[in-house]
Amino acid sequence: QVQLVESGGGLVQPGGSLRLSCAASGRTISTYGMGWFRQAQGKERDFVASTERNGVNTYYADSVRGRFTISRDNVRNTVYLRMNSLKPEDTAVYYCAVSSILGAIIDVKDFDSWGQGTQVTVSS
Numbered sequence: 001q002v003q004l005v006e007s008g009g010g011l012v013q014p015g016g017s018l019r020l021s022c023a024a025s026g027r028t029i030s031t032y033g034m035g036w037f038r039q040a041q042g043k044e045r046d047f048v049a050s051t052e053r054n055g056v057n058t059y060y061a062d063s064v065r066g067r068f069t070i071s072r073d074n075v076r077n078t079v080y081l082r083m084n085s086l087k088p089e090d091t092a093v094y095y096c097a098v099s100s101i102l103g104a105i106i107d108v109k110d111f112d113s114w115g116q117g118t119q120v121t122v123s124s
Helices: none
Strands: 003-007 010-012 018-025 032-037 046-051 058-060 068-073 078-083 092-099 119-123
Touching: 003 092, 018 046, 018 092, 032 068, 032 078, 046 068, 046 078, 046 092, 058 068, 068 092
Parallel strands: 010 119
Antiparallel strands: 003 018, 018 078, 032 046, 032 092, 046 058, 068 078, 092 119
């Protein structure tokens, strides 16, 4: 079982940037696909970005493509989400997750374990 802890959330003005981190423990993430999801208040949990275990293939939701970048550091057992040009509609709780599935992973059901989430608020 992999335990995940997200950090790096906070309040940022529109147009600003944040970098979220997801530290894993219990197992090395090198054998897992990793993903980020977000859930705004009163809405469903939505896919944001993911990376396959090879770290080469990445996937993004249309709403964040070109603004967000997912990356992984298997030595530090950590995955990151760099968020630029933030908009008020990016406000949500952001969750990190791991997947045992090979190939593209973009759906909630593709993921096995989840962190507790970190709040991101974009507001002036």
